[in-house]
Amino acid sequence: MNRGSRSLRESLARYGPAAAACAAAAYAGTSLTSPRPRPASAPQEQFSAERAMRHVRAVAAEPHPVGSRAAARVRDYLLAELKDLGFETEVQEAVASHDLGPTPYGPRYLTGGVVRNVIGRLPGSIPGHAVALMTHYDSVSQGPGASDAGVPVAALLEAARALRTDGVQPVNDLLVVFTDGEEAGLLGARAFFDRHPLAKTVGAAFNFEARGTEGPVLMFEAGPGNGPMLEELARTGVPVFASSLFDAIYRRMPNATDFALVKERGIPGLNFAHIGGFAAYHGPLDDIDHVEPSALQHQGELALALARRLGSADLAELTGEDAVFFPAGRGKLIRVPGRAVVPLAVAAGLLGAGGLGHALRKGGLTGRRLAGTSALLLGRIAAGAAAGTAFTAAMGKLAPEFRRHGDFHGSGDIYAAVAGLACAAVLAGPGDAPAAAARTAAATLPLAAASAALASGLPGGSYLTTWPLAGAGLGLRLLDSAQPTGTGRVPSVRHAVGAAAAAAPAAALLVPLSRLLFKGLTPRLAGTAVVALQLCGELAAPALAGLPRRTRRAAAAGGLLLAGGVAARRFLRRGKGAPPPETISYLLDPVHSTALWISSDESASERTRAFLGEQPEKGRLPEHFPGWQRDFLHAPAPRLDLPAPEVTVLEDGAGEAGRRRLLLHLRSPRGARQLSLAVVGAGVRRWRVEDGPWSEPSPAEDDSWELWLHAVPDPGIRVELELPSSGTRLRVLDRIDGLPQELAAAPGTDPATGIPEHISPAAALDVDTWGNASLVVRTVHLPAQEGPA
Known part of the structure; x- marks a missing residue:
């Protein structure tokens, strides 16, 4: 072997694991992007965000809460547009009531009133079975509702137009249901599913929502027996960002959309929303100027693709076994049958236990060192979470919108800052090879406990621990944890592969999870996002150990400087944003x-x-x-x-x-x-x-x-x-x-x-x-x- 080849091998062995971990994290972290908005000149059979924007402008010209004159204007507009597209149309006027449970301010939220749903029907060749595309058309009175739900309304109208260019009559009816009174407590959906005869024909339903003004569209809630429906979603060819964790968490939160009535009836279906820009939600900034065209494009492409796929599908075949699902790469969806959750968790546990046992027997790791490292790990994670939460709370004092939303106008810099704090907390830990291997070993203990708990109690989130635990177990089997650093000795190929194996699954899953936790749970709970990043960093410790000490120290200092720079910028710009x-x-x-x-x-x-x-x-x-x-x-x-x-x-x-x-x-x-x-x-x-x-x-x-x-x-x-x-x-x-x-x-x-x-x-x-x-x-x-x- 010549000197150049040996030098390359040595560089790959020393720096390759860190490069692989960083590449996996960067790829996963930047994969949450919507499709590019298509112009009005796009082919007529395609969805165009630019064409759809005319509907947003018409719907969101002013606030249009249920029962208002503005709502009547929007209703007339929707009827006219559906009629122009060849739909049979009607307005369902009904009285509905609902109990949404306890409110944060005391009494239960009991609601009732008169609603007027707009329903369009495109008959299929065999009547009696229907695919429903749903959203609501009312807004809150505090804002014009351009994104909530002007964007979904526009997405369904433009998707219906594109669908009509196919020139083929589908087998199933297509229903476009614009409900009224959603913001008043799901009143329109209650009236439709309780009282309208067409509701009994619905064999699949897709609800579209917005909990903000930007960002990729998430599929955050699925109907019962979701396995076959997820297969249909994955085959649409549209980027899919979905996680059974979102579904499991959402079921336990005091929130609801019209899709709650779909699930109540046991109808197969999916619920979609974009959630970025939450600080503008339900307020005056939910206007045309804050609509993100790529979010509109994403909503519309999903609606169009699902309507096309299921237009002639056998809707009776859409219910089966529940699945665990999560995104991989740029919009690909991994599905695992629910029955495989426990066996996979057991297999990952055995891999983790085997790797930990190998490190204790042959890797130079002692029980005493494992206990001490575990205590330090918990301390670092707790300190990092506390620092991230304290940082966002301090920045919230400078942002008036934070008090009510727990979010910021433009929170990207805040996330970068808390990520910098998490990076600093990880790199502040010991970085030599034996200590790094001990950190990975220590991380397997909470991972194993969480894996067992999730597999039995929250299977939708089990993938978050199963795969990182398996990677950690495999990595510990391959690591030479007794190998010293700083002696000039080059890590073996086996050691490099082990370091990469321990880091890659966590980077691929936990880094995008961190971003979604930050957005979904709001920056007020930034500690959860920090914990995900820090756990990823602990598993990547052997990969990072190959970097020179000064590089690790510089990266840690960079994380702290980034947080400090964001804090300084926010302080200097206080009072200059939205009123x-x-x-x-x-x-x-x-x-x-x-x-x-x-x-x-x-x-x-x-x-x-x-x-x-x-x-x-x-x-x-x-x-x-x-x-x-x-x-x-x-x-x-x-x-x-x-x-x-x-x-x-x-x-x-x-x-x-x-x-x-x-x-x-x-x-x-x-x-x-x-x-x-x-x-x-x-x-x-x-x-x-x-x-x-x-x-x-x-x-x-x-x-x-x-x-x-x-x-x-x-x-x-x-x-x-x-x-x-x-x-x-x-x-x-x-x-x-x-x-x-x-x-x-x-x-x-x-x-x-x-x-x-x-x-x-x-x-x-x-x-x-x-x-x-x-x-x-x-x-x-x-x-x-x-x-x-």
């Missing part, structure tokens, strides 16, 4: 002649002091918001001559099991779209809106019960309650977006929102969903029911 989100509402109780300015902000700002004054009070308002576990800033406001909502008791009789049955008629003389009915002092057992179905009986019968009604017709709406016969108090509140015109401060009021122009309304999250409004309250006391009705 801080704020809330200010007017609350009037005409019966008691009281009026208040109220705000859910932590403190009054220069803008809200124009209403609240310099020293507003802070506390709960139980008379007006019974059961709400939130403080409000409040101060006296001018009393206006606004009519209170009307409450009429139509019936007061006997219900089931000796309970009282009340039939109420509620109306807002102001023509408010939203009404809230609270019952205080008597637990409501069950309830219904208009002639809809009764709710499930509540075992808790909480003392504070509240129902929000949406798109209330001008003549009013009926609510029926079953509650104890004891005396009770009813609190009825109506809500209109924006402040009363006569109280809006200079320089005027935004006609689209009814909010003073100098106020940037907070996003519709948590209690702020009801903020920036005029509220009028009426309280009605009902005496105890005496004797039989």
Whole structure:
């Protein structure tokens, strides 16, 4: 062997593992990209984001919440577009209600109201089976909803247009369902699946959503028996970013989309959304200027490809065994049958145990050193997670949007900073070959425990530990952990292969996971993203040990400098970004002649002091918001001559099991779209809106019960309650977006929102969903029911 060949072999053996680990991490970390948006000149059979943007502009010209005039305009537009494409169209008008469970501010979120779904049907050659493409067309009142859900609406319209160019009638019907009232609590989807006859024909459903304004589209939720459906998704040829971990986590989170009704019916299907740019979600920045065309292109390509694939498929064959699935490379989807989860976890555990045993017997690793290294590993991971969380919290103090979203406008630099902190934490650990091998050995212990726990309790996430554990076990079998460094001795090929084997699976899986955790769980929980990176770094320690010490130290210093540079830049640019989100509402109780300015902000700002004054009070308002576990800033406001909502008791009789049955008629003389009915002092057992179905009986019968009604017709709406016969108090509140015109401060009021122009309304999250409004309250006391009705 000549000197040049030997030098190359030595370089590969010394630096190859680190290069392989870094390449795998870089490839995996940059693979989460959407397709390039196609121009309007693209062939007609293809999806074009540029063509679809005209629909976004039409839909998101202004906020269009359920029941608003703007929503009616959007509805007419959708009907016209579907008719032009040759669809049979109809508007389903229905009353729906829903219990979405506990809210972060106290009472359960009970919702009901009138919805108007837009439904288009393209008949297949054999009627009776349908593929449904779904999204909602309503927005929140705080923003125009360009991404949520203007982008999905546009994606489905353009996909339907491209599909019509095929000139072939599919076997199955195609339904395009634009639901109403999703933002009010999935009301439109509830009405469609409960009451519309076409719902019974749906054999596969695909829901499209947005939880932000940018980023690749994720398939984050699958229907029951998802294996065959995932096969169809993988064969579309469209980049697929999906993980059974997302699905498993989402099922345990207090969130829901219209797809919840698909799963409730046991219909096979998939749920898609892009989640980047969360800081603009449900707020005024969810506008045309913040739409990312590549996200629109990705949504549309998925919708078009799935409609084409399943148009003539046997929909009865789409349910089978659940699978574990995860992305690999640039949009490829790996699927593992659910029945293989436990055997794979056992095999990985055996590999890990074998590698660890080999290191203890022949690799120079002692039990005492393993215990000490394990303790140091846990300390480094805990310190790194704490540092990442503390860093984002500190940066959040400089970003007004962080308080409500837990995210930043443009969070890429924040992620780079926490990645730099994780890098520094990894490289701060011992780097000689024996210590590096001990670090990999120590990492197998929590990996093995997590693998066993996930395989049994959360199989959808088991792949995250199974493959890195197998790689670590194989690597430990090959590593020469007794080999010293700094002596000029070149690592053996066996050692280099072992180092690469320990690092590569973790790099391929944990690095993109870190990015998704940062986006999906928001930077507020940046510690989770740091832990994923640090665990990857611990497994890559033998690969990094081949690098010169000064290189490792320089990289660690670079990570810290990067975080410091981001912090300095954020500090210098504080106050120069988007205006801080704020809330200010007017609350009037005409019966008691009281009026208040109220705000859910932590403190009054220069803008809200124009209403609240310099020293507003802070506390709960139980008379007006019974059961709400939130403080409000409040101060006296001018009393206006606004009519209170009307409450009429139509019936007061006997219900089931000796309970009282009340039939109420509620109306807002102001023509408010939203009404809230609270019952205080008597637990409501069950309830219904208009002639809809009764709710499930509540075992808790909480003392504070509240129902929000949406798109209330001008003549009013009926609510029926079953509650104890004891005396009770009813609190009825109506809500209109924006402040009363006569109280809006200079320089005027935004006609689209009814909010003073100098106020940037907070996003519709948590209690702020009801903020920036005029509220009028009426309280009605009902005496105890005496004797039989």
